[in-house]
Amino acid sequence: MIQNIVIIGAGPTGVLLAHYLLRRGNYHIDIYERRPDPRLTPSASLRVNVSRNRTFPISLQERGRKAIREIVGLESSIAAQSVFCQGTIIYGKKGKVRQVPRQNPVLTIDRNRLVTILLQQLTETYSPNQVKVHFNCECTAVDGTAKTVTLKPEQGDSFTVHYDLLVGADGARSRIREYLVENAGLVCSQSYVPDAYKSVFLSRLNPSAGVELEPNKIHAWNLNNKIRMLMVPQPGNQLNGVIIFEAQTNPLEGLSTKEDVKAFFQENFPIFGQLMSLEEAEALRKRPVARVLTVRCDRFHEGDSVLLIGDAAHAVSPSIGQGCNSALEDVLILGQLLEQYGDDWGKVLPMFSEQRVPDAHALRELSDYTFPRQKLLVVEFFWRLTVRRLFHQWFPHWVKPFVFDLVLETDLP
Known part of the structure; x- marks a missing residue:
């Protein structure tokens, strides 16, 4: 009997989960995503349109890559559009540079590029009769008794769909988790990390200024305890990254022109300032400030028909780079439980919570406290x-x- 799976959220976790379920052969899947289709955003304009298309660099390590490896050909497709970084270069005042090597290289990829690869392989492998992905479509309500979810497209009227299993893969501000808190007694705590950030997109090269950053190293600059930058190499001689600052003291807030923005970076992050175009300075000035919300839940399921996964279940601080890796690992563990219990969701979902909640809570502690702030x-x-x-x-x-x-x-x- 074919079961209807509704996945809310077409991020890396939701799309990878669709791969895992569809290869089992007894599911029909609909994925709903409130953001636009990242495949329709030309890579050349990604830097300018980032306010609409959220993106940031992700480092995939063994925890996440092991989950990806289960889908034939997926890891090699991702690696072909990634950069393997051999360590980190930390820049300081007066040109002081410190190298932090890595024993094992880390695979780095832009978040939207990762989603695009996952989506392309999904739609190339399976037919529209097996899986459909709906973008610009937001979840507005859930009825757990009737097993229906209401969705509102960007254009047109709201509609309702029925599910056998509803998966909340809709991130730290999950609408599905919100429903469980309000209606099913889910115990959940949320808090913002002290920092805020803006995405930054640079070229790795500026021949006229004689600047060429190493193509296989992460580049970091700590201005002080309150402001720092992290830039990650990407294909095409690009650097994708963030400027991080205390949420109450945005250093870019008073800058009114693109020339002001560029001057700020030239003064405080000289190397990155020389790599910043005026076009990127203007885009950065208009780009919204982002905050990281952390989430801690007492369980990740309700009965045999609702599942929380990834950031919807356990969003953490990005300080040690394990959020996406742990989310992808959720899918691997769920796949193992489906195999073990023969797709009996009444057994799979409680066992998933039992196995993953302690890991999620431990990762929250490590992410909050491993790396000091002073x-x-x-x-x-x-x-x-x-x-x-x-x-x-x-x-x-x-x-x-x-x-x-x-x-x-x-x-x-």
């Missing part, structure tokens, strides 16, 4: 990190690996 503690942190790595290398039987490395380099729960 300058002296940052120095101490890197000193401790270096010493622990050396001692583990010299005395592996007596000194365990640093927990930070285990989280980043392995799929350790």
Whole structure:
């Protein structure tokens, strides 16, 4: 019997989940996404239109790549449009540069590019009779008793669809989670991280200024405890990244022209300032400020018919880069449980919550507290990190690996 699956959210997690379910052969899937189709955004104009098409660089490590690897050909397709970074370069005042190498390279890719690859392979592999993806369509209401969800397209009237399973893959501000909190007793806490950010898009090269940043390194600049930048290489000699600042003190707020924006970066982040075009300076000035909302839930399901997954269930701070990796790992674990329990959702969903909630809560603690915010503690942190790595290398039987490395380099729960 074919079951109707409705997935709210066409981000990496929702689309990867569709891959996993469709290969099992007994599901029809509809995916609804309130944002536009990223495949219709020309890559050349992505930097200008980012206020409409949210995007940022993602680092895919073993935790996430293991989930992607389950779908034949998917990892190689993603790797072909990614950059493997061998470490980080941290810039400081007076031209001081510090190199932080990585033992294992990290695969970095733009979030929208990752979604585009997942969507392309999904629609090329399966027919419209098996899966349909609806963009510019927002979930407005859920009726858990009738098993229906109401959706509002950008143009036209609202409509209602029936589901056998409803999946909330709709991010940190999930409408599906909101329904469970209001109607099903889900216990959920939410909080904003202290920082805010704006996306930044630069070229890696400026021949006229003699600037050429390394193509396989992440580039970071800590202006002070309150303002920093992180730029990640992308194909086509691009750098995608963010400027991060305390939410109450936006350093760009008083800049009224693109020339002011460029001058700010030339003064405070000289290398990045030389790589910034006036077009990007103007786009950055108009780009909205973004905040990161973290989410902690006591369970990720309701009965045998509603599931929360990814950021909708456990959004975390991006400080250690595990949010997307953990979300993709959700799909891997769910796929294993479907295999184990023969697609019996009444058993799969409670077991999913039982297995994933402790991991999600642990990741929240690590993301909030592993990386210090004060300058002296940052120095101490890197000193401790270096010493622990050396001692583990010299005395592996007596000194365990640093927990930070285990989280980043392995799929350790």
